[in-house]
Amino acid sequence: MNKLPFQNSDPAHTDFQFLEDLSTAYWYSEALFAAIGLNLFDHIENGNDRPRSLSEAARCREAELTRLMRVLTRIELVYEFEGQWCNSQSARTFLLSESPDYMGDFLLYRQYMQPQWGALAQRAAREDRPIRPFLSRDDDYEVRNFHYVRSTDRLIRQKVPEILQLVRRESWRGPLLDIGGGAGTLGRALIRTRPDESAVLFDLPEVIRAARKIHPAPEDWRQLRAVGGDFRFHPFAGAQFGLIVMSNFLHAYNPDTARELLESALKLLRPDGLVLIHDYFPDRRGRSPHKGAFYDLNMMINTYDGGCRDAVEIAEWLGQAGMERVTVLDLQTDTSVILAGRRRPAQICETEWDDWLYTAREIGFSDARHIVPAQVMTAPWVRMKCRFGCRGYGKGLQCPPYSMPHDELRPLLESYSHALMVQGSPPGRDFHDKLLELERQAFLSEFHKALVFGAGPCPVCKTCAVDEGCKNPEKARPAMEACGIDVYETARNAGFQVMPVTERHGYVKYFGLLLME
Incomplete structure (x- = not known):
């Protein structure tokens, strides 16, 4: 499970950042309370999914509301796609007033209780131990x-x-x-x-x-x-x-x-x-x-x-x-x-990769992480899951049994020093095209060995010409799992949160891998 910054306590580290994150943890709750109080999730669900229409529906100033929406997007209560906002799964389940699982009133009750927490020190102190605020609005400038x-x-x-x-x-x-x-x-x-x-x-x-x-x-x-x-x-x-x-x-x-x-x-x-x-x-x-x-x-x-x-x-x-x-x-x-x-x-060599994380996001991926090939996990059982579980087995040249087996992939991975793992969402062809664009930009940036692996069956052709050979080799790329990569373990090694989709309308994540040298 991914933790929020202020949850990352670790007795083995003594860095200051954890304490600073603790001191601003209330920023998260205040943003949540504001969004609920303004009925933003309801307005978005009702089609007011752009800055102008949402600000009018919520009766807010557009510029200030857009800044709040950026926070809600960053903490993934809301997603943004091509200038439109949509609610996340958790927001749709718990923050829509018409949802049977609506929890907004409960969360706002937490806000009602909040002022009492400001008196925690007084509650803990003895009567002969007066508590003076560190700084008061009454103090002079x-x-x-x-x-x-x-x-x-x-x-x-x-x-x-x-x-x-x-x-x-x-x-x-x-x-x-x-x-x-x-x-x-x-x-x-x-x-x-x-x-x-x-x-x-x-x-x-x-x-x-x-x-x-x-x-x-x-x-x-x-x-x-x-x-x-x-x-x-x-x-x-x-x-x-x-x-x-x-x-x-x-x-x-x-x-x-x-x-x-x-x-x-x-x-x-x-x-x-x-x-x-x-x-x-x-x-x-x-x-x-x-x-x-x-x-x-x-x-x-x-x-x-x-x-x-x-x-x-x-x-x-x-x-x-x-x-x-x-x-x-x-x-x-x-x-x-x-x-x-x-x-x-x-x-600075260890920070050069930051630019590629932002390049991936500019292309349209929701997230990207720099990893080393040793963190890419391969195993023989992965291709067996394709053979015994996928209806597309044997129907595509980029899938088993035609794709590269894991024991051949491992030496390939070891010939690279760096990799970029990216996260996106359906549709599959759109995700695939973004991967190709990422590979192209890496190649043009003098990473001449750039090579991407996608997610799921190759979407380039409606029907793969298995007997005739690939008709679009410049666009076709194999999926990670088709070559024996354990996507779950590799994604977790990269710091992504990944779990099976258990509901019909659950949020689907796609993962791709770019090898760079």
Whole structure:
């Protein structure tokens, strides 16, 4: 069973991300409660399955509702196909008011109980142990700002080591400009890798004051000069920088302002300089598939007009501003880094495969995972299931007994170093065509050994010319199971959730495999 991020407790690991996911677990329940309260699942089932019609039926603002729908799609309560939304199996069973198994009232009762949980500490404490809130809305702005800056400082400290690893192969020179860097945690760590260079920490004056309280030691400001102001209006008097850092900065603004700020920053970049953007990106789905979309909702709720931008959108802005080389790298935590410059950023071999995960999703697959061929399980019994259980046995050249047996497939797998496993859904010909497109793009990207295996009988021809030979060898591909691959075990090795379909209208998953070298 796939776990939600905040369920992944493991005493063998001491990373911070699990605790951060625990602290935001209520985001999931609030999104669920909002969707039930707005009757979104009923409206979708009644045919209001596009942004305009759904917002009108639910009497919501279209832009804000679309951001909520993105979260519901990411946690798979809703699916999106060609611009239309449809309910998942669980939503159709438990969240439609007309369903005999409707549980919406029960779930909203959980919401009714929620405020009492806010008094858990008081309930546990003795009477002589008063509980003061960590931060109150009654606290003045300076106090609230200090706690915000300190909290972001603690968070970025957890991410600094990995970001330094990503940047360590880059040949950037100072000076460094850290825009909106709060206490300067990331900029400070980066400039210390260049002892002879200097850096400027630029943020609002009240943020700079908080930063000096958080880092009072003189050595904390060695190489680093703090400047307070509003970046939208500050004159830099011709200054040029070799590295510009924007960490958790652009999401505080609307799209137009965010783009203007980015373009203003690029004007301060030397021709050989590098831009580093660290943020939550809703379209990144590799290591933390939910957080970017949820953080976008967080900005919608807690700022005037802030919102998280997609990494692909920011990459487009960078390209249009003359940044010819853009790389997006997911951290092991819930954020990502964009490196951009007029020179090609160094590629990190273990993260290169992230781009293929997104390529697969752009083609139309619902999910994709990078695996190694050793994780592809083969066994003799698999083809026996075809022989004793499939009506198509012997009727297709890509199926047993004509397809490659497992003992021949194993050496083939061992001649590859990487593989991509993708998940999709019917119809079969559509899934097959997407696999061929994925193979084509891999081949054109210099993976000349690219080869895909599909799901189920080859769908290219209505009737296979078994006696005459394959008429479309350029399109025909065998299924994984036809060659002896245990699809269930291989999919689970890749991290997919897979189980038999037990109901007539159950959700069907197809899996395909792309071998790459």
